[in-house]
Amino acid sequence: MIGARIRQLRTERGLTLAQLAAATGVSSGLISQVERDLADPSLETLRKIAKVLDLPLFSLFQEPDGEAVAVVRRGGRMVVKSPAGGISYTRVSPGHGRLEVLEGHLLPGGSSAAEPWTHPSEECVLVLRGRLVVEVAGAEHLLEAGDSCYFDSALPHRYLNPGDEPADFLIAATPPSY
Template structure:
């Protein structure tokens, strides 16, 4: 679905795949593979493409023909990976609503990003298993299984796993924007 949305937005702007690739600083092959559904782009690649297409990141994941009740089967969830490979998000929500729900898996010693990231949303994170450090605007919050944190995503933030075991968490973002 993301590839179809990228192609749709790119062609609406009368932009070639080569122009999009150059402006987003990714290969033409990557754009081609994403648009054809052969590969899933990293979260950083999605952010770059969204900037060039002048659209919010969440709009690339929206299903324009949404059903009144959207069921997302566990084995059909979309993966969103960081370029460093330390974190994987699976989209739990359908992508057609006003809230994005993701299940995150953060590997030992990994972080969701090198530095804090901000976007115009609110987030709520709930730790399912393990320990998670939530860093918001330079302040660290140590969360254990069952703990949660809610914050304004316009403040630079990131997630860190400073343990030797993976941490799983649910993340709700509204409006969707990553």
């Protein structure tokens, strides 16, 4: 699904595969494999592609406009993983609309990104299990199970797990712009 969506967005913008590869710093071969669903891109690769296409990351997974009521079954959730940072996200919301809800899982010592990054939305994170540091504009906020943190995502931010057990958390972002 994601490969066809990337190809569609790339061609709509008049970009060749080689141009997208050069702009992202990702090889043409990898982008070709992703577009043909022969390779699963990392979270970092998807962020680079989304940035060049001038789109929020999760819009690469956007579903067509749906019904007024949508049920998302646990087994049918979209998953994005980043093995390098030890983080994975599953989309709890249906993939359309003005609100994105994600369930995050961060391994001990892991981070959501190598460096803090920005995107145009508002974000609220709720820790379900473990400990999570929310780094926003250089300030670190330690959260434990049951704690939450709200911030403007236009500020540089990322999530870190300082503990020795995995951290599970929910993120609500509006508008969707990961």
